[in-house]
Amino acid sequence: MTLTLKSLSFGYRGREIGHGVELSLASGEVLALLGPNGAGKTTLFKTMLGLLPVQAGEVLLDGKPLSVWSRRERALRIAYVPQAHATPFPFTVRDVVLMGRAAHLSAFAVPGAHERAVADAALASLGIERLADIPSTEISGGERQLALIARALAQEARIVVMDEPTANLDYGNQMRLLAHIRRLAAQGLAVVLSTHNPDHALQAADRVALLKDGRLEDLGPTRETLTLEALKTLYGIDVVIGSVPGTAALVCAPRLAPP
Numbered sequence: 474m475t476l477t478l479k480s481l482s483f484g485y486r487g488r489e490i491g492h493g494v495e496l497s498l499a500s501g502e503v504l505a506l507l508g509p510n511g512a513g514k515t516t517l518f519k520t521m522l523g524l525l526p527v528q529a530g531e532v533l534l535d536g537k538p539l540s541v542w543s544r545r546e547r548a549l550r551i552a553y554v555p556q557a558h559a560t561p562f563p564f565t566v567r568d569v570v571l572m573g574r575a576a577h578l579s580a581f582a583v584p585g586a587h588e589r590a591v592a593d594a595a596l597a598s599l600g601i602e603r604l605a606d607i608p609s610t611e612i613s614g615g616e617r618q619l620a621l622i623a624r625a626l627a628q629e630a631r632i633v634v635m636d637e638p639t640a641n642l643d644y645g646n647q648m649r650l651l652a653h654i655r656r657l658a659a660q661g662l663a664v665v666l667s668t669h670n671p672d673h674a675l676q677a678a679d680r681v682a683l684l685k686d687g688r689l690e691d692l693g694p695t696r697e698t699l700t701l702e703a704l705k706t707l708y709g710i711d712v713v714i715g716s717v718p719g720t721a722a723l724v725c726a727p728r729l730a731p732p
């Protein structure tokens with residue numbers, strides 16, 4: 474299962490946000506999209522998912538334009554974790570996760586034991602099975618984020634697009650989610666996620682894509698691409714990147730000016 478963007482222009486009616494994006498996502502890889510606020514990450518994701526029309530160029534799913542796939546066929550192949558949003562409807566968390574199964578059911582079919590088992594397994598894989606019967610209007614922002622991730626996992630798609638999936642999570646849940654994302658890639662899923670934390674890209678991504686003003690500044694293997702110069706260009710601040718003693722991991726920190 475591949476997702477390919479060719480000379481993609483994206484944006485809103487009468488307003489181009491980005492153009493010239495060339496990108497291919499393959500099974501088994503994690504790609505992190507980084508870029509400043511307003512760079513166009515969410516708009517790019519929504520265009521990759523077919524939620525916004527392509528302005529120019531192409532989005533190809535398994536070599537065929539996204540538009541030739543039905544909504545159901547797309548949902549069977551690509552899952553989306555949007556930025557966490559509050560819903561006014563008091564669905565239980567399990568019901569929210571069961572919505573991820575919609576593409577697997579025929580119209581008007583009621584989710585059965587299998588669907589509930591898949592939903593409960595998705596909740597358990599993120600350690601939030603205790604929330605299953607709680608109204609989604611009565612959970613925290615981070616719990617809502619995890620519920621939306623569980624909904625995407627329950628969809629059992631081969632490509633998962635996650636918009637800032639760690640944004641509302643506590644430190645432990647951030648790390649557990651990144652480890653889970655690596656496991657999904659090891660199972661052959663393709664994951665593309667946006668993040669404002671370069672460390673998360675260093676920890677979990679095989680490749681990074683750097684988006685600025687709607688253009689891909691660079692795209693390549695994480696350690697080669699996420700350099701001091703690249704981070705300075707992207708965010709306008711000086712950083713240091715160093716290794717964690719006793720491990721192969723790299724971490725990034727701002728280089729603070731002396732007071």
Ligand SMILES: Nc1ncnc2c1ncn2[C@@H]1O[C@H](COP(=O)(O)OP(=O)(O)OP(=O)(O)O)[C@@H](O)[C@H]1O
Nearest residue numbers: 485486488490508509510511512513514515516517
């Ligand atoms: N519905 C909309 N109609 C018109 N312009 C929009 C709409 N939504 C967002 N924009 C504009 O598109 C640009 C890119 O927004 P987008 O949300 O894609 O950025 P982002 O990189 O995801 O930002 P952030 O990191 O702050 O979440 C912004 O300038 C924003 O004002």
